[in-house]
Amino acid sequence: MKPAKGRVIAAYGRQFAVEMDGKIHSCIRRGRNGDVVVGDWVEVDNDVIESIEPRSSLFYRSDAYREKRIASNLTRIIVVLAGVPTFSEELLNHCLIAAEDQGLKSLILLNKADMMEPTRIALDTLDLYRHLGYEVVPISAKEDVSPLLPFLENETSVLVGQSGMGKSTLINALIPDAKRETAEISSALDSGRHTTTHARLFHLSEKSHIIDSPGLQEFGLNHLGLDRLAKAFPEFRPGLGHCRFRNCRHIDEPGCALADAVASGKVSEKRMMIYRKLARTLISRNSGKGRATNR
Ligand SMILES: Nc1nc2c(ncn2[C@@H]2O[C@H](COP(=O)(O)OP(=O)(O)O)[C@@H](O)[C@H]2O)c(=O)[nH]1
Ligand SMILES: [Mg+2]
Ligand SMILES: [Zn+2]
Known part of the structure; x- marks a missing residue:
């Protein structure tokens, strides 16, 4: 068989489900550990992934010790929240920052809108993000997912x-066959013993795809440097380059244009606190280990 091009739609440890001409092949990657990610376009020869095409984007998080790649070649991040259980606003911010950094569109999806009172409270909290330009869409995955559909068209989206x-309720409503398809892939890969703790790509149409990813508890951003971090806050951008010090970290420096923006109400205190907490983490990691955070 000659080499063929395909797309990675699921990863189970060192095995990958690669879709080629509508068929799913169980493939491996020799030697290189962990460089293939769901969403990748790859060249396959005899069920071995030989090479990965250049990616248009790579969505990943990182904790203190390692990177966790989530998916590649995305165009949109959909952050799924609900009034119950209470969502982490910090996690929401980290997802939005990672999306901005990779130039991806974001959508804040507030699920369980059938629960009126928790939804009302959550919408109040989300007002800040709406004012920043992020779209906030209330939805009930149990009742009607149609408000989400226009945002999925011609996009490769990931649910986080x-x-x-x-x-999972959303995916099952969008793709009625999701469970069966996933079971088929598991058996094709002989990975029935693995739970689906990995991302999985589903087709909505020829041009629209959606990736389900495992639940997150935290979303580290240690892979960003200070410059990239500040640029990932859209409301910071007008102030960047206007601080007294060219290398201002926007933490406690005099003449900081972003501190002025907070004082005049152009930047919210909450967002500034989120930035500073992340910036301090980056700085202490850097000085402690003496290595650059920018990749
Ligand atoms: N009231 C309500 N409950 C929902 C809705 N969507 C999901 N749930 C419930 O929330 C719980 C978690 O849903 P699940 O899809 O497993 O969440 P996941 O962990 O994000 O995949 C389940 O008990 C669902 O039945 C919704 O739109 N409204
Ligand atoms: Mg789930
Ligand atoms: Zn500054």
Whole structure:
């Protein structure tokens, strides 16, 4: 068989489900550990992934020690939240920052809108993000997912969020065959013993795809440097380059244009606190280990 091009739609440990001409092949990657990610276009020869095409984007998080790649070649991040259980606003911010950094569109999906009072409270909290330009869409995965559909068209989207927010319910409503398809892939890969703790790509149409990802508890951003971090806050951008010090970290420096923006109400205190907490983490990691955070 000669080499063929395909797309990675699921990963189970060192085995990958690669879709080629509508068929799913169980493939391996020799030697290189962990470089293939769901969403990748790859060249396959005899069920071995030989090479990965250049990616248009790579959505990943990182904790203190390692990177966790979530998916590649995306165009949109959908952060799934709900009024119950209470969502982490910090996690929401980290997802939005990672999306901005990779130039991806975001959508904040507030699920369980059938629960009126928790939804009202959550919408109040989300007002800040609406004012920043992020779209906030209330939805009930149990009742009607149609408000989400226009946002999925011609996009490769990934659903991210804490567990319990309703990601699986959404996927099942969007793709009635999701469970069966996933079971088929598991058996094709002989990985029935693995739970689906990995991302999985589903087709909505020829041009629209959606990736379900495992529930997140945290979303580290240690892979960003200070410059990239500040640029990932859209409301910071007008102030960047206007601080007294060219290398201002926007933490406690005099003449900081972003501190002025907070004082005049152009930037919210909450967002500034989120930035500073992340910036301090980056700085202490850097000085402690003496290595650059920018990749
Ligand atoms: N009331 C309500 N409950 C929902 C909705 N969507 C999901 N749930 C419930 O929320 C819980 C978590 O859903 P699940 O899809 O497993 O969340 P996941 O962990 O994000 O995949 C389940 O008990 C669902 O029945 C919704 O739109 N409204
Ligand atoms: Mg789930
Ligand atoms: Zn500054």
